[in-house]
Amino acid sequence: MKYYKEIIIEKCIKLVAMSTISILILIIFFIFRQGVPFLVKYGLPNFILGQKWLPQENIFGILPMIIGSLWVTIGALIIGVPIGVACAIYLVEFSGKHTKLFFKPAIELLAGIPSVVYGFIGIMVLAPFIRSNFGGSGLSVLTASIVLGIMILPTIVSISIDALSTVPLSYKEGSIAMGATNWQTIVMVLLPAARSGILAGVILGMGRAIGETMAVIMVTGNSLKIPSSALDSTRTMTSNIALEMGYALGDHRAALFATAVILFIFILLLNIITMTVIKSKKTR
Amino acid sequence: MKFGKTASIFFIFITLVYFLTGIGAKSQKIVRLAGSTAFLPFAEKLAEHYMKTNKDITVDVQGGGSAVGIMVATEGIVDIGMADMLSLPKETDSLEKVVVARDGIAIIVNLGNPLTNLTLNDLTQVFSGKVKEWKEIGVNLSGQIRVISREEGSGTRKSFDQLILKSARLTTDAMFQDSNGTIREAVKSDPNSIGYISIGFLDSTVKAISVNGIVASNENVILDTYKISRPVYFLFKQNPTPETKNFIQFILGKEAQKIIAADGLIPVVKI
Numbered sequence A: 001m002k003y004y005k006e007i008i009i010e011k012c013i014k015l016v017a018m019s020t021i022s023i024l025i026l027i028i029f030f031i032f033r034q035g036v037p038f039l040v041k042y043g044l045p046n047f048i049l050g051q052k053w054l055p056q057e058n059i060f061g062i063l064p065m066i067i068g069s070l071w072v073t074i075g076a077l078i079i080g081v082p083i084g085v086a087c088a089i090y091l092v093e094f095s096g097k098h099t100k101l102f103f104k105p106a107i108e109l110l111a112g113i114p115s116v117v118y119g120f121i122g123i124m125v126l127a128p129f130i131r132s133n134f135g136g137s138g139l140s141v142l143t144a145s146i147v148l149g150i151m152i153l154p155t156i157v158s159i160s161i162d163a164l165s166t167v168p169l170s171y172k173e174g175s176i177a178m179g180a181t182n183w184q185t186i187v188m189v190l191l192p193a194a195r196s197g198i199l200a201g202v203i204l205g206m207g208r209a210i211g212e213t214m215a216v217i218m219v220t221g222n223s224l225k226i227p228s229s230a231l232d233s234t235r236t237m238t239s240n241i242a243l244e245m246g247y248a249l250g251d252h253r254a255a256l257f258a259t260a261v262i263l264f265i266f267i268l269l270l271n272i273i274t275m276t277v278i279k280s281k282k283t284r
Numbered sequence B: 001m002k003f004g005k006t007a008s009i010f011f012i013f014i015t016l017v018y019f020l021t022g023i024g025a026k027s028q029k030i031v032r033l034a035g036s037t038a039f040l041p042f043a044e045k046l047a048e049h050y051m052k053t054n055k056d057i058t059v060d061v062q063g064g065g066s067a068v069g070i071m072v073a074t075e076g077i078v079d080i081g082m083a084d085m086l087s088l089p090k091e092t093d094s095l096e097k098v099v100v101a102r103d104g105i106a107i108i109v110n111l112g113n114p115l116t117n118l119t120l121n122d123l124t125q126v127f128s129g130k131v132k133e134w135k136e137i138g139v140n141l142s143g144q145i146r147v148i149s150r151e152e153g154s155g156t157r158k159s160f161d162q163l164i165l166k167s168a169r170l171t172t173d174a175m176f177q178d179s180n181g182t183i184r185e186a187v188k189s190d191p192n193s194i195g196y197i198s199i200g201f202l203d204s205t206v207k208a209i210s211v212n213g214i215v216a217s218n219e220n221v222i223l224d225t226y227k228i229s230r231p232v233y234f235l236f237k238q239n240p241t242p243e244t245k246n247f248i249q250f251i252l253g254k255e256a257q258k259i260i261a262a263d264g265l266i267p268v269v270k271i
Helices: A002-042 A044-049 A063-094 A097-112 A115-134 A141-151 A153-165 A169-177 A182-193 A195-211 A214-220 A237-245 A250-283 B002-026 B040-053 B066-074 B090-094 B120-128 B155-165 B180-189 B218-222 B242-252 B254-262
Strands: B029-035 B057-064 B080-083 B096-109 B146-150 B175-177 B193-198 B207-211 B229-236
Touching (some): A002 A250, A063 A237, A097 A153, A115 A141, A169 A182, A214 A237, B066 B080, B120 B146, B242 B254
Parallel strands (some): B029 B057
Antiparallel strands (some): B096 B193, B096 B229
């Protein structure tokens, strides 16, 4: 009797696991079925290298948005990674137990704030600040990078904390015993040892940054030009889809699905690249 | 684990509610509307009002945008499609059309901008990017003009393009926001910006400028002196159901038009 129960439960769990993957496959299938025919018709090079997006005239080029997505994501990493890793080092190595008990949940609370709230703060507080101190319209790559940098902090911090705490104590003890200072120990022993974990956090953060839509729509200004400086307005691939999907019909709609296909391939490539980087460094 | 349990109970509850209400609604007659997001809040309010007096009819209102409104009306998915654009596309030729309200579009600038009036021609120059600096159109304000437009496909955008830009293209420097509210917010905080919103969305945080010397107001749209406005259409198949007919009659009635006027749109019937 007990034996059957085991089997049933096992099968059920298997089914649940499969359904997760089947949802993923369904999403991929749906996006590709809608987007790929358009890509074939319009031509992939025309689509990803075209600099003009004029749906009314059937001109669909998403190069400005690809560059916009890259700028904003890289900007978010430049701001979020150093702060996030430094924060994790502090919490693991320097802070007292009570500080840690307060800080860690507080940082994780950042992840619970809806992105529209981040966008709102970005447009009300950050954008005017940047306009009056740096120039431009305030709705810019820089603003989006700062907002996204803060949004990816909880991911990077909590995964880096986990990675740093799993480094065996003997590594640290050995390093200190050799006469290394605290700082040398952190930079030369702890960080390299926790590298793959920290990189995993960075990848997850990057995924969140490139996929974020609502906050980005609110703070980038969504212009269709390739940004020439960090103070220029830009539009990301996700914003383009969200902004226009509500109205789009026919080819325009298909072009938005094709944007999603490109975005999907993009994220896949980024993940593969970072994974191989982690692996190659591990084996070295 | 605890979360999972609560979540699943919640999910089952929602599903139950969905099915129960779904079955309950079947016994009633339904009028379905979809389309224009600009008219959506009005349609919802009017539907609520209508259902108070006509308890046997359910009016179901959804958004989606003008283009969606046209599509679902031509395909017969809804009874009435709502579209707020100047000229309707060819697909709507076979449909019946009724203008249920008008909506004026105001050109807005920051409160710190000394500008008070522009000609239509100036507006075309500004929004097409032929004029890039405020000084070039005689405004005592340093720096570039920052044009803020609505996103591609919006009814306001389409009407604005036809009325102001005509054959010209919107400047590539333009920034985009996806609602009246966010354009107003952006113009409010940026001294160099210029944008356009429905007259109903005007408030004291931004300044509406006159066009050809005519103030942007609902009165002037009714008098036909302020030219930047667009109609809100109801589109429906020929020979609509009696419920649909009744609802349209209600919308065109005095009571409904009063509600439309009270919230900032322009009624099509004298009230």
